[in-house]
Amino acid sequence: MVKIDGNDFPEDRYYHREHMWVKVENGKARVGYNDWAQEAAGKLVNLNTRKVGRSVNIGKTLGTVESGKWVGPLKVPLSGTIAELNDEVLKKPSLINEDPYGKGWIAVIEASNLDEELNELIKGSDQEALEAWLNEEKAKHGI
């Protein structure tokens, strides 16, 4: 497990720059919100997503999350079709805070351009690239 400034970034995932993680499982992609982003947002109370069967494009909107009085976007980390949504998380979005990489997964995407788009994501095993990206994020906000 890679830890960057106290936040977890498991090595077996890929990371989209808009704070989504991807885990490839038999050609499909399980996706969720990363640990740094859930901590920055605070306890999540609402989650809305596109529906199962919808085709979605990388970088576009997958849904929205709300913590207290803050609403933020969830971006699509890989193009494809939404094959499954996590009903437990839809009912109880704070599962994302409790277990962002486990019970807090959000959707499974039947990826349409997996190999090519995975190259656009940051590999969890590439700690240097992950750190560089998070530092960029922090620098933007003067952290």
Next chain:
Amino acid sequence: MERWRFIDLGSPEPLVAQTFYEAVAEALHRGKGRSTLIMLQPGSAYVCLGYHQDLEKEIDLDYCREKGLQVIRRSQGGGATYLDGDQVFYQIIAKDSPVVPRNVEEMFEKLIAVTVETYRGLGVEAEFKPLNDVVVGGRKISGNGAGMHESTSILVGNVILDLDYEMMARVLRVPDEKFRDKMAKSMRDWVTNLRRELGHPPSAETVKQTYAAAFQELLGVELVGEKPTEEEWKIFNELVKPMHTSREWLYMETSPAYKREGRAVKIAGDVKVVEADHKAMKLIRVRAEVKGDEILGIQIRGDFFALPKEAIATLEGMLSGVKLEEEAISETVERFYKDTDAQTPGLKPRDYVDAVMKIKGLI
């Protein structure tokens, strides 16, 4: 020193008051312009729904139609509220600015400090109350919400000159009028405004000047007065306005987390008025005012009998001040039966505990 734009929109119509900043955010995201502070007063009254809320569950639409009040779903979170010209809005739209932290807690603390300073400048002893409130003597005096639009961060909030408590309670959908009365009273108890604190509110102009000065001083930025650009008006007219006035947006399907039985209205901070039904052998309806997980006051009604008939009032009294925890509630209910020898045919102590604990699921 960062230079920000300062746009005074005057008193525009509700849709501009509530959504024009989204056009500013989109323009900024496209790489045009600078971080911006907008200030305004709504030109007329309207009702504003939180992003993830269910329109028909929250708002008394018939009443709003009758009064000609426009209903707008904002892109920020939080609860439904009645807004009018007695409030001065500030809308902060920033991109890649060290002034605006990405961490939501830090962003609220840093930016709401400006609101606190503004109230102090106006002569009111305001304090910041995490997560996102400003309070005076324990009462909320400013509402704040935040969000992101693409690469931009947004925080919107208000300085409240005066507040129409009756209308605040009137525009919301409630199970019955008693619930509304309870809500209106709770709002008076927990929300305040400048007229109430000072006797007479300052002018909107004074508020804007005080806020802008505090903004520059506390955040270390320079505000430069400007008008909205043509590009921003174009985005507003072509994208923002059509979206916000569409039926699809207004009646947006709500998230499953929101679909719960019962009714909960947030009053201020962690104070809520909540009602839940519990079906045992008989129906038990519990209505409570809670602060965090503490019961401030509670009413228990239903189609059950209790002997003696004053017994339930005694139980209500005993539950005030008790924490919404299974053990504490259970202990109180058992003590009630023991102390009063009350009879509740068809209902067991357990049923009352379950009914009260349903409240917890709604807060």
